[in-house]
Amino acid sequence: MKNLSVFYEWIAKFYDLLDVFYFCNESTSPRKALEELVPEGEMHIADICIGTAVNSIRIAKKHPAAHIVGVDRSKEMLRMARKKLNKEGISNIKLYYGSADNIKIEDNVFDIAVLSLVLHECTEVQARNILKEAYRILKADGKLLIMEWEEPRKLFRRVMFGIIRRMKPKEFENFLKMDMKEYMRKNGFEIIKMKHCDYSRVLECRKVG
Ligand SMILES: C[S@@+](CC[C@H](N)C(=O)[O-])C[C@H]1O[C@@H](n2cnc3c(N)ncnc32)[C@H](O)[C@@H]1O
Known part of the structure; x- marks a missing residue:
């Protein structure tokens, strides 16, 4: 993850292009699917790992009464996020x-925790520690919303997906093959909804145990 930290400092300015190339179709966008899971x-x-705040900005606009807290360890990604919040006048x-x-x-303060495009970059131990924190800060009836990459079936999309694949650490390949139900259960969550979207899937999970 050390090299990835440097990567995000460098890529921050261009990061939002990801949505232009991969998630631009609103009706099948994972961003929209995630936003719709917020009551x-x-x-x-x-x-958690808010990046440039793409998901949070959508949620904040749709739900002005929501109180959103974003955390990230990349100063540049946060700087880009802050710039967008200021430009759009978002204060929540x-x-x-x-x-x-x-x-x-x-502990136990959040109704919703979002983990979007994070777990695939983590080693098993890093993922376990992050999910443990998500579990800890969520209320007993809180929900964890996960957006993650999923390998597409169509040829053109597979080519596009290959570009992402090349940029990712070795953990990515294992992650793609993972049984998500089992993975989440091992980390204290149960998947209650799953939606397949462009290049990705969105999961709604609840705490168990
Ligand atoms: C692929 S980006 C995802 C950003 C955003 N969640 C999204 O959906 O676009 C991954 C983000 O996770 C952050 N990150 C990775 N590991 C982290 C950690 N252990 N603590 C805090 N931030 C982390 C990176 O700095 C980066 O901003």
């Missing part, structure tokens, strides 16, 4: 610099 009302939401997202495996927030 109305004064939800407390943690966007607070950004914090920090590590996802040691979030400086007390």
Whole structure:
């Protein structure tokens, strides 16, 4: 993950192009699918590894009553996020610099935790530690929303997916083959909904145990 930290400092300015190339079709976009899983009302939401805040900005606009906290360990990704929040006049997202495996927030406070495009880059131990933190900060009836890459079937999409594949660490290949039900259960969550979207899937999980 050390090299990835450098990678995000460097790529931050261009990061949002990902959505232009991979998630631009609104009706099949995983961003939209994730946003739709957030209920109305004064939800407390943690966007763990928020990056440039693509998901949170969508949620904040759709749910102005939501209170969103985002954490990331890339100063450049956070800088880009902050720039977007200022430009769009969004005040219900607070950004914090920090590590996802040691979030400086007390237990059981969030209704929703979001982990988007994070787990595939993690070793088993890193993923376990991040999911442990997600579990800890969520209320007993809180939901964890996960957006993750999924290998597409159509030829053109497979070629496009190959570009992503080349940029990813070796953990990516194992992640793609993983039985997500088993993976989540081992980490204290049960998948209650799964939606296949462009190049990705979106999971809604609840705490178990
Ligand atoms: C692929 S980006 C995803 C950003 C955003 N969640 C999205 O859906 O576009 C991964 C982000 O996770 C952050 N990240 C990775 N490991 C982290 C860790 N242990 N603690 C905090 N941030 C981390 C990176 O800095 C980067 O911004």
